[in-house]
Amino acid sequence: MNHPYKKNVVIIGGGPAGLGAALMLVKRGWTEITVLEKRPSADYYEPDKSFSYQIDGRGQKLTYLLELTPKLADLSVPNTDFYFTIIQKDGTRKTIKLPIADSKRKTAYWLPRAAFVDLFYQEITQHWQDSIQVLFQTECVEIKQNQDNLEIITQSRDKQQLTLTPTLVVGCDGLNSIVRQTLHQWQQGTSDSFVMQQFPSPSTGLRYKVLTLPPQFPLSETAGDLAQSTMAYGIRSTFKGRQKAISLGLLPFKNPDQPRTANIITYPDHEIWQLEATAEVEQFLKQAFPQLPLEKILSPEEIARFTSSDGGKFPIPQYCSGLHQIWGQPQDNQGTGVILLGDAAHCFPPDIGQGVNSALEDVYLLHEILAETQDNLSEALPRYESLRQPDIKALIRLVQISYPWQYNQDPLQKKLWSVNFFLRLLLSRGFPLLFNPHSFILIQNHELSYSEILAKSNGTTKALGILAGLAILTFAILFGYFRYY
Numbered sequence: 238m239n240h241p242y243k244k245n246v247v248i249i250g251g252g253p254a255g256l257g258a259a260l261m262l263v264k265r266g267w268t269e270i271t272v273l274e275k276r277p278s279a280d281y282y283e284p285d286k287s288f289s290y291q292i293d294g295r296g297q298k299l300t301y302l303l304e305l306t307p308k309l310a311d312l313s314v315p316n317t318d319f320y321f322t323i324i325q326k327d328g329t330r331k332t333i334k335l336p337i338a339d340s341k342r343k344t345a346y347w348l349p350r351a352a353f354v355d356l357f358y359q360e361i362t363q364h365w366q367d368s369i370q371v372l373f374q375t376e377c378v379e380i381k382q383n384q385d386n387l388e389i390i391t392q393s394r395d396k397q398q399l400t401l402t403p404t405l406v407v408g409c410d411g412l413n414s415i416v417r418q419t420l421h422q423w424q425q426g427t428s429d430s431f432v433m434q435q436f437p438s439p440s441t442g443l444r445y446k447v448l449t450l451p452p453q454f455p456l457s458e459t460a461g462d463l464a465q466s467t468m469a470y471g472i473r474s475t476f477k478g479r480q481k482a483i484s485l486g487l488l489p490f491k492n493p494d495q496p497r498t499a500n501i502i503t504y505p506d507h508e509i510w511q512l513e514a515t516a517e518v519e520q521f522l523k524q525a526f527p528q529l530p531l532e533k534i535l536s537p538e539e540i541a542r543f544t545s546s547d548g549g550k551f552p553i554p555q556y557c558s559g560l561h562q563i564w565g566q567p568q569d570n571q572g573t574g575v576i577l578l579g580d581a582a583h584c585f586p587p588d589i590g591q592g593v594n595s596a597l598e599d600v601y602l603l604h605e606i607l608a609e610t611q612d613n614l615s616e617a618l619p620r621y622e623s624l625r626q627p628d629i630k631a632l633i634r635l636v637q638i639s640y641p642w643q644y645n646q647d648p649l650q651k652k653l654w655s656v657n658f659f660l661r662l663l664l665s666r667g668f669p670l671l672f673n674p675h676s677f678i679l680i681q682n683h684e685l686s687y688s689e690i691l692a693k694s695n696g697t698t699k700a701l702g703i704l705a706g707l708a709i710l711t712f713a714i715l716f717g718y719f720r721y722y
């Protein structure tokens with residue numbers, strides 16, 4: 238059936254959520270979809286944003302719908318083949334296979350962000366060019382209200398302006414979303430539903446920088462001793478102490494010809510952020526990693542680029558409770574509906590690898606709700622908000638508690654976390670009706686919603702509290718008994 242209103246969409250942001258939403262809508266029969274993306278291309282390489290994604294069962298709900306999971310698997314390293322080599326300061330190495338805590342877990346796939354975004358973009362160019370146009374180097378600079386319609390003002394790199402008047406605006410423009418900020422301005426202090434509510438986490442504020450290394454770079458002076466692209470590495474430095482110790486973290490890539498990226502994650506007061514001259518950085522890296530033949534790995538240009546880069550900061554966990562707004566009657570083509578998806582509505586540090594997966598799940602849930610409401614936006618958008626809100630809230634709490642201590646900020650806290658993790662694992666195996674594994678494991682089960690995971694985690698915390706209380710009581714009774722006699 239031809240629906241007159243299933244057309245005329247503007248998606249702001251061509252990242253995973255934006256291109257995923259475009260493909261989801263086109264699959265549902267929507268047409269005239271325009272994606273605005275300020276970057277130059279889908280696979281644009283930005284060294285400091287060249288992190289790897291692990292697309293898990295949750296994210297794969299969308300890739301399955303789009304029939305892209307086999308292509309995703311082709312481009313990726315599966316988590317079932319995740320091998321990690323630790324290279325110590327003296328060059329000794331140990332390779333371990335990452336344990337699979339839950340054998341029933343769906344295989345997850347590791348690939349670089351650019352490769353994932355390009356997978357979606359290639360699908361658009363190969364099959365959907367008639368219905369979706371992606372405008373690169375085009376930024377949404379303003380959103381205006383005009384009676385019951387919204388006007389999207391765009392500007393291209395050559396300063397050409399264009400005004401679009403869509404039926405549906407999808408805000409997929411990341412943490413600093415112009416869509417969310419505009420919705421907030423229009424509230425004029427009457428509500429703060431489009432303001433990001435922020436929650437503390439021990440990993441917030443950590444700074445990161447990325448070194449780009451050649452594909453299959455040499456690991457030592459020995460001929461043929463090369464890094465394997467599908468292997469993850471943790472390369473430790475000779476330095477000690479929180480302001481000097483450093484580590485290179487490399488995640489696996491399927492493509493052996495692609496440059497490797499080494500993440501450096503540190504405290505904001507780490508020495509590396511004080512180094513301003515290229516020669517200082519070069520000397521620091523050579524002293525830190527004598528086990529690596531750095532002169533064969535790092536070009537002077539890469540050291541200069543690395544020195545001048547400001548890197549990035551892990552964001553504070555945050556979300557906004559408002560996820561939609563409607564003007565007029567979009568289902569009669571006389572109004573505009575706005576929805577926020579992905580980082581535009583929820584954003585947090587990468588501790589649990591759910592940034593991209595939760596964004597893809599947002600898109601998948603919107604698909605399910607559009608299917609239930611026959612794509613009637615006036616019904617679908619409020620229903621999306623009421624269904625997704627509790628899960629987003631739970632997700633942000635899970636980010637705070639699941640594994641924020643993994644970056645070695647505090648050895649004692651990391652040890653306490655490990656004790657808690659293994660205690661829950663053991664008890665859940667012995668008494669599965671009373672205890673659940675740690676939320677870090679539960680998150681890998683894509684069949685559980687974030688709210689269900691948080692409820693199970695809180696339930697186990699309560700049960701542990703009762704167990705500890707009973708242990709103390711038993712001890713006190715026994716102690717009193719023996720003292721009396």
Ligand SMILES: Cc1cc2nc3c(=O)[nH]c(=O)nc-3n(C[C@H](O)[C@H](O)[C@H](O)COP(=O)(O)OP(=O)(O)OC[C@H]3O[C@@H](n4cnc5c(N)ncnc54)[C@H](O)[C@@H]3O)c2cc1C
Binds near residue numbers: 288587591592
């Ligand atoms: C260092 C780091 C490591 C991470 N690691 C992981 C990880 O391991 N696993 C994981 O799941 N997640 C990770 N994330 C988070 C993940 O990248 C995000 O959650 C995910 O990209 C969200 O996708 P999105 O499409 O909602 O937003 P984004 O990826 O931010 O995409 C938004 C897009 O909108 C464009 N845009 C913004 N404003 C405008 C505008 N006005 N006009 C036009 N275009 C615009 C931007 O150029 C961008 O392409 C990491 C994040 C960081 C910073």
